[in-house]
Amino acid sequence: xxxxxxYVKVDDYKEVxxxxxxxxxxxxxxxxxxSRLKELKDQEDAELASWESTIAxxxxxxxxxxxxxxx
Amino acid sequence: MKKKMHEASATYFVSxxxxxxxxxxxxxxxxxxxxxxxxxxRFKAVRQExxxxxxxxxxxxxxxxxxxxxxxxxxxxxxxxxPRVSVPKKAVAKAERKAEVKKExxxxxxxxxxxxxxxxxDDIEKKLGGMR
Numbered sequence: 001x002x003x004x005x006x007y008v009k010v011d012d013y014k015e016v017x018x019x020x021x022x023x024x025x026x027x028x029x030x031x032x033x034x035s036r037l038k039e040l041k042d043q044e045d046a047e048l049a050s051w052e053s054t055i056a057x058x059x060x061x062x063x064x065x066x067x068x069x070x071x
Numbered sequence: 072m073k074k075k076m077h078e079a080s081a082t083y084f085v086s087x088x089x090x091x092x093x094x095x096x097x098x099x100x101x102x103x104x105x106x107x108x109x110x111x112x113r114f115k116a117v118r119q120e121x122x123x124x125x126x127x128x129x130x131x132x133x134x135x136x137x138x139x140x141x142x143x144x145x146x147x148x149x150x151x152x153x154p155r156v157s158v159p160k161k162a163v164a165k166a167e168r169k170a171e172v173k174k175e176x177x178x179x180x181x182x183x184x185x186x187x188x189x190x191x192x193d194d195i196e197k198k199l200g201g202m203r
Binding site for chain 2: 006008015016023027029033034036044048054057062065
């Protein structure tokens with residue numbers, strides 16, 4: 001690795017500092033979006049699970065109806 | 072002839088053991104299916120919001136990558152030394168795995184965006200390899 005000291009012009013330094021702040025802000029936004037995405041995924045999973053149980057319930061009722069008509 | 076016609080249209084009845092229970096089951100099955108349809112609408116809305124969040128996340132990452140490029144442009148360019156000859160066994164195994172994956176990937180067509188990103192990643196990894 002290059003061990004020589006590195007110098008940045010003051011004007012550039014200001015730009016660098018501003019860019020770092022902007023990157024931090026963007027990463028914070030990304031973190032929040034990712035967190036919302038996780039929430040939505042959980043919501044989606046919950047909807048799918050209850051959908052599954054609704055379909056199973058309907059199936060059981062149709063079986064009951066079938067039994068009443070046959071018996 | 073009249074008798075034959077009558078026979079053809081004969082109506083048969085099946086006795087229903089518990090008609091009240093049957094009606095209740097029909098209504099409940101119908102209710103379940105309507106609930107399922109309502110759930111589908113909710114699911115669609117959640118999925119839409121999820122897609123929107125994925126798009127936002129992609130944009131955030133793209134903008135962050137652009138900002139990093141901007142940051143790099145303000146820093147002096149430093150020559151990166153060539154990677155050392157002695158490569159750890161772990162790295163060799165990783166490179167071999169990568170080569171295998173690449174070989175497999177070349178069999179299937181990839182999106183140009185993915186190719187571009189992988190090329191950029193390779194480039195950065197090479198630079199990082201030179202620094203170690």
